[in-house]
Amino acid sequence: NPSEANESKTVSEAQRQNLPSDTTPPPGRPAAGEPSVEEPTAPHPPWGASEDQQNVSPRTPTGDVANEDPDPIAQHGSFLTTSAGSRLQETDHTLKAGERGPSLLQDHHFREKITHFDHERVPERVVHARGAGAHGYFEAYGNAASVTRAKFLAPGRTTPVFVRFSTVLGSRGSADSVRDTRGFATKFYTEEGNFDLVGNNIPVFFIQDAIKFPDIIHAGKPHPDREIPQAQSAHDTFWDFVSLHTEAQHHTMWNMSDRGIPRSYRMMEGFGIHTFRLQNEEGHTCLVKFHWKPKLGVHSLTWEEAQIVGGTDPDFHRRDLADAIESGACPEWELGIQVFEDTPEQTYEGIDLLDPTKIVPEEKVPVQLIGRMVLNANPRNYFEETEQVAFHPGHLPPGIDVTDDPLLQGRLFSYIDTQLTRLGGPNFNQLPINRPHAPVNDMFRDGYGQQAGHTGVAPYTPNSLDGNNPLTANESDAAFTDLPVTVAESVKTRAAPASFDDHFSQVRLFWNSLTDVEKDHVVGAYSFELGKCYEPAVRERQVVNLARVDESLAQQVAESLGLPVPDVRGSEQTGDDRSPALSQLGGTWPVDGRIVGIIVDPANPPAGLAELHESIVGSSMVPNIISIHGGEVSGVPVTKTLATVRSVELDALVLAGSPSRQSAEPSGQDAKSGARAGSGFDPRVDLLLDEAWRHGKAIGAWGGGTDAIYRAGYANDDPGIFIDDGPEQVLAGVTEALSRHRVWDRFDL
Ligand code: HDD
Numbered sequence: 001n002p003s004e005a006n007e008s009k010t011v012s013e014a015q016r017q018n019l020p021s022d023t024t025p026p027p028g029r030p031a032a033g034e035p036s037v038e039e040p041t042a043p044h045p046p047w048g049a050s051e052d053q054q055n056v057s058p059r060t061p062t063g064d065v066a067n068e069d070p071d072p073i074a075q076h077g078s079f080l081t082t083s084a085g086s087r088l089q090e091t092d093h094t095l096k097a098g099e100r101g102p103s104l105l106q107d108h109h110f111r112e113k114i115t116h117f118d119h120e121r122v123p124e125r126v127v128h129a130r131g132a133g134a135h136g137y138f139e140a141y142g143n144a145a146s147v148t149r150a151k152f153l154a155p156g157r158t159t160p161v162f163v164r165f166s167t168v169l170g171s172r173g174s175a176d177s178v179r180d181t182r183g184f185a186t187k188f189y190t191e192e193g194n195f196d197l198v199g200n201n202i203p204v205f206f207i208q209d210a211i212k213f214p215d216i217i218h219a220g221k222p223h224p225d226r227e228i229p230q231a232q233s234a235h236d237t238f239w240d241f242v243s244l245h246t247e248a249q250h251h252t253m254w255n256m257s258d259r260g261i262p263r264s265y266r267m268m269e270g271f272g273i274h275t276f277r278l279q280n281e282e283g284h285t286c287l288v289k290f291h292w293k294p295k296l297g298v299h300s301l302t303w304e305e306a307q308i309v310g311g312t313d314p315d316f317h318r319r320d321l322a323d324a325i326e327s328g329a330c331p332e333w334e335l336g337i338q339v340f341e342d343t344p345e346q347t348y349e350g351i352d353l354l355d356p357t358k359i360v361p362e363e364k365v366p367v368q369l370i371g372r373m374v375l376n377a378n379p380r381n382y383f384e385e386t387e388q389v390a391f392h393p394g395h396l397p398p399g400i401d402v403t404d405d406p407l408l409q410g411r412l413f414s415y416i417d418t419q420l421t422r423l424g425g426p427n428f429n430q431l432p433i434n435r436p437h438a439p440v441n442d443m444f445r446d447g448y449g450q451q452a453g454h455t456g457v458a459p460y461t462p463n464s465l466d467g468n469n470p471l472t473a474n475e476s477d478a479a480f481t482d483l484p485v486t487v488a489e490s491v492k493t494r495a496a497p498a499s500f501d502d503h504f505s506q507v508r509l510f511w512n513s514l515t516d517v518e519k520d521h522v523v524g525a526y527s528f529e530l531g532k533c534y535e536p537a538v539r540e541r542q543v544v545n546l547a548r549v550d551e552s553l554a555q556q557v558a559e560s561l562g563l564p565v566p567d568v569r570g571s572e573q574t575g576d577d578r579s580p581a582l583s584q585l586g587g588t589w590p591v592d593g594r595i596v597g598i599i600v601d602p603a604n605p606p607a608g609l610a611e612l613h614e615s616i617v618g619s620s621m622v623p624n625i626i627s628i629h630g631g632e633v634s635g636v637p638v639t640k641t642l643a644t645v646r647s648v649e650l651d652a653l654v655l656a657g658s659p660s661r662q663s664a665e666p667s668g669q670d671a672k673s674g675a676r677a678g679s680g681f682d683p684r685v686d687l688l689l690d691e692a693w694r695h696g697k698a699i700g701a702w703g704g705g706t707d708a709i710y711r712a713g714y715a716n717d718d719p720g721i722f723i724d725d726g727p728e729q730v731l732a733g734v735t736e737a738l739s740r741h742r743v744w745d746r747f748d749l
Pocket of ligand 1 (some may be wrong): 126128131164165166182184198199209213272273356407411414416
């Protein structure tokens with residue numbers, strides 16, 4: 001009934017009666033029937049919601065981290081309007097010449113609605129198109145005040161932040177779990193202007209000079225003829241370029257390691273990569289490298305998990321970040337700096353600090369922790385916040401400056417330039433998510449989307465008509481100062497220093513620093529990626545590069561590809577230097593936000609399920625009850641069914657029941673497995689168990705769950721298997737195993 005449908009979309013009589021009749025207009029708004037007292041041309045900020053729309057949720061203010069909005073329902077209680085503010089009575093039918101007649105051109109609402117829709121998309125980022133963001137805050141420990149005058153690092157300072165994580169190569173709709181570098185860009189809304197730390201989860205970069213950026217990106221992006229493959233480096237053009245341009249070998253090996261497939265954005269390190277220069281109140285300068293250290297440790301998916309996740313949940317990382325924040329397991333990192341003396345050479349023990357393909361091992365120069373970041377609020381509108389946020393490595397507060405790293409120098413140009421296309425003009429810093437919290441008094445005028453409400457008549461300096469305002473600041477007024485660094489007198493040249501020529505020693509350092517299981521993963525990744533290349537010459541050339549790093553690495557990859565092991569004696573690297581900090585294994589970490597799947601059999605509801613559920617929540621983890629069908633078991637709501645869950649979505653698996661094979665019958669998704677027909681258990685439980693075992697996940701069972709686990713052939717003394725009488729004992733074992741992330745012993749079997 002169309003009249004009923006229309007009714008549900010209009011304001012009810014009760015709501016109408018609640019509308020205040022005698023309203024005091026907000027400041028600047030003329031009272032009803034009163035003429036405006038303002039000059040017609042005077043700019044004014046947009047009026048807020050009118051009195052009869054006071055229930056409307058306020059817009060997300062930049063840096064609002066509190067999720068204070070009492071009413072999350074969009075535009076609750078407000079009338080639908082045109083963009084010019086006229087209230088609308090109808091939005092479901094075009095205005096037509098009769099019910100069966102043609103549409104009329106005069107239908108402004110129709111034309112506005114469709115025109116706006118037609119222009120909803122903006123160009124995606126040329127790199128880092130796929131991303132997820134979150135609001136939070138940064139608390140300075142205060143110890144960095146000795147090396148920088150940046151106020152947000154002074155003792156006791158808390159600064160709002162917005163962080164955007166991303167993959168590099170894929171399009172905006174690509175999968176999260178692909179093998180790639182991850183972007184880790186943080187906008188600090190400091191009282192001295194925005195500071196953008198635009199880093200990655202890998203501490204080195206593919207190229208040493210920004211002029212090569214289009215080359216590496218063209219090589220990594222899909223082939224220009226068929227536009228495949230999407231969001232991955234496993235193809236000829238990528239390996240063609242990096243095998244020829246050997247300075248990329250270091251970054252490439254990080255990508256082939258487990259760092260290329262993070263378990264979660266919450267479990268990644270972040271790096272500023274370049275060396276920056278700090279200056280303190282006394283004018284003393286030093287050089288630093290920035291590091292983000294995740295509270296939860298660095299963890300990764302296995303390659304098989306990453307591939308399955310790509311199909312079962314392409315939004316895996318985006319969902320994980322948002323769910324963790326919503327459940328209160330707010331992700332945390334500590335910010336640290338490695339500090340170097342600011343000498344004219346800008347080197348540390350022979351490592352050129354201006355070369356972005358090099359690290360300085362933490363064992364040599366420790367990372368000093370200077371603050372803590374917590375992400376505690378999800379964006380309320382993806383497009384307005386996460387898509388429109390615009391970072392720039394040149395957004396720096398006084399006390400932090402750039403160095404002459406040729407990669408950083410080029411980035412200083414690129415980031416404004418790209419926003420002009422992406423965000424449609426030069427006023428992108430006026431978008432709410434980009435607006436500094438510091439006052440802005442620029443002399444930029446006009447342009448698309450101008451909304452600064454500039455006053456005055458003299459947007460030039462010097463001027464007398466506006467009293468020569470705005471004023472320029474001195475250093476004592478906290479002005480940003482270009483540090484008076486001496487630039488050596490030199491001949492103009494397109495060349496790199498000789499110190500940039502070493503492309504292999506740190507690749508070997510990284511390789512040497514990995515444990516055996518991590519090395520196995522690297523071999524597997526190279527074998528997979530090169531195996532996807534069609535050109536024999538590309539594969540061979542890359543294997544030669546691997547031989548220059550390590551013979552056994554080259555041998556294993558060559559064998560897998562069916563290639564001879566190249567003989568590069570005389571040119572290969574030697575040395576056993578290691579940096580244990582580069583390995584992800586060996587520690588224990590908090591289990592916050594980890595997902596424990598609990599399989600139950602609704603035919604035999606387990607006793608103690610509610611208590612177990614509570615203990616898991618109490619340990620800051622997330623229980624997922626998995627049953628044959630939705631509903632409740634032992635009074636606990638079912639989270640997933642055997643038809644919707646895959647083990648890749650879980651960090652640990654606990655069997656509290658052994659659902660019978662009968663339950664598999666109605667799913668109707670696959671042919672029934674003849675081989676297992678006699679087992680009596682649901683084959684989907686076998687699959688969950690099998691994958692959880694292979695991916696090194698902790699597995700527990702008690703009560704009714706022990707039947708399935710014993711039948712599948714597992715025993716209590718198998719690594720990471722916890723079979724016990726009570727759920728609490730099982731949970732204790734599982735939690736301990738989870739704190740090491742995976743049951744690594746299984747990978748040695
Ligand atoms: Fe870049 C985006 C990180 C080198 C040009 N870059 C972008 C983002 C991150 C990085 C995290 C996404 C920001 C966001 O979430 O909006 N980029 C890096 C790092 C680099 C690096 C860590 C090396 C150390 N980038 C680099 C070079 C150039 C660019 C050498 C060009 C000369 N990067 C861009 C860009 C992007 C970008 C084209 C695309 C979207 C954007 O800037 O806003 O300008």
